[in-house]
Amino acid sequence: MTETMRAVVQRGYGSPDRVLELTEIERPAPGPGEVLVRLHATSVNTPDWVLVTGTPAILRLGTGLRRPTAPVRGSDIAGTVAAVGPGVTDLAPGDPVFGSVWQNRAGAGAGTFAEYAVAPADRLLRKPEELPFAAAAAAVMSGITALTAVRDAAAAGPGTRLLINGASGGVGTFAVQIAARLGARVTAVCSGRNAEFVRALGAERVIDYTVEDYTRGAERYDAILDNVLNHPPAASARMLAPTGVLIPNSVGRGSRLLAGLPRMARAATLRWTGTRVRTVTCVPDRTNLAAVAALLGTGEVTAVIERSYPLAEAARAVAHLLGHRARGNIVITL
Numbered sequence: 001m002t003e004t005m006r007a008v009v010q011r012g013y014g015s016p017d018r019v020l021e022l023t024e025i026e027r028p029a030p031g032p033g034e035v036l037v038r039l040h041a042t043s044v045n046t047p048d049w050v051l052v053t054g055t056p057a058i059l060r061l062g063t064g065l066r067r068p069t070a071p072v073r074g075s076d077i078a079g080t081v082a083a084v085g086p087g088v089t090d091l092a093p094g095d096p097v098f099g100s101v102w103q104n105r106a107g108a109g110a111g112t113f114a115e116y117a118v119a120p121a122d123r124l125l126r127k128p129e130e131l132p133f134a135a136a137a138a139a140v141m142s143g144i145t146a147l148t149a150v151r152d153a154a155a156a157g158p159g160t161r162l163l164i165n166g167a168s169g170g171v172g173t174f175a176v177q178i179a180a181r182l183g184a185r186v187t188a189v190c191s192g193r194n195a196e197f198v199r200a201l202g203a204e205r206v207i208d209y210t211v212e213d214y215t216r217g218a219e220r221y222d223a224i225l226d227n228v229l230n231h232p233p234a235a236s237a238r239m240l241a242p243t244g245v246l247i248p249n250s251v252g253r254g255s256r257l258l259a260g261l262p263r264m265a266r267a268a269t270l271r272w273t274g275t276r277v278r279t280v281t282c283v284p285d286r287t288n289l290a291a292v293a294a295l296l297g298t299g300e301v302t303a304v305i306e307r308s309y310p311l312a313e314a315a316r317a318v319a320h321l322l323g324h325r326a327r328g329n330i331v332i333t334l
């Protein structure tokens with residue numbers, strides 16, 4: 001008899017409450033090199049609402065025209081190993097783990113908005129005992145993206161003048177903390193209601209975008225991490241010091257057809273005029289998982305979680321992130 005599990009299945013593209021449904025589906029089984037994890041927590045990230053809404057619509061050419069071929073959203077994982085597939089020797093049933101199903105057999109629909117998910121063993125790391133499951137789940141995509149942007153793309157170190165646009169969101173809250181810990185001088189851009197909050201995370205200066213446009217200021221920066229892309233990339237690039245680097249990091253917002261893709265493309269073309277441009281790819285491998293675990297382990301960096309939802313309210317969790325006003329991360333706990 002096939003075993004089943006509760007999962008949130010996507011029936012088409014549209015608003016989360018219309019297209020996401022909690023239902024019972026077949027429980028996946030781990031193949032060679034894979035691990036079946038019983039979820040305790042997962043988090044909601046930009047790729048989830050992008051795929052739920054089908055925006056930018058052009059992505060549907062690759063993900064499925066009428067509905068995503070992979071029906072279950074979610075990629076970040078924190079839970080307990082339930083079973084291991086052939087060839088997995090360093091994880092065993094009962095182990096607490098965190099990581100990502102990124103690059104699993106997503107075509108089979110094995111996302112993490114479910115009671116169980118299958119992940120490649122090399123995308124999972126034993127979870128430090130003191131790290132709560134929800135924080136571990138929140139730290140995967142947001143934490144690794146922020147770490148890659150700040151440590152690698154911005155090469156932040158003591159005294160680096162780093163501006164972070166979208167400083168109070170899931171990626172931004174990790175980026176501010178990591179940059180401050182590395183000794184960077186962080187200018188955080190967010191709305192006034194979040195000013196004190198990002199200062200407490202380590203920002204030296206805050207620009208309230210409702211009263212001030214950072215692309216018109218007098219300051220110059222060694223790096224700009226743009227998680228919003230609400231300004232033309234050339235305007236942001238003008239705020240860089242001569243050897244400064246622009247890090248465009250948003251595909252989500254813009255027209256229905258293309259969303260932020262044209263601005264990402266325009267940012268890339270700035271290279272031709274001599275601007276240093278670096279993009280960020282979140283790679284949830286064991287090295288990066290260990291790096292975020294180490295940061296969280298010291299207590300100097302914390303996973304900011306604005307709200308956690310039960311699995312049955314996954315649609316509300318996605319809608320929360322889709323509102324673009326989340327303070328930190330949104331998680332789903334089971």
Ligand SMILES: NC(=O)c1ccc[n+]([C@@H]2O[C@H](COP(=O)([O-])OP(=O)(O)OC[C@H]3O[C@@H](n4cnc5c(N)ncnc54)[C@H](OP(=O)(O)O)[C@@H]3O)[C@@H](O)[C@H]2O)c1
Pocket residue numbers: 045046047141142145165166167168169170171172189190191192193194209227228230249250251252280281282321324325326327328
């Ligand atoms: N490269 C990768 O692999 C990768 C992976 C994940 C995500 N991303 C990208 O990272 C970006 C950030 O993701 P996220 O999860 O942090 O987003 P998020 O959590 O949805 O960001 C929400 C935050 O954005 C702030 N915000 C909204 N409008 C703003 C504006 N006009 N100016 C400045 N801040 C504004 C809000 O602050 P207020 O409430 O104060 O307005 C809120 O705190 C996304 O665009 C996503 O595409 C990239």
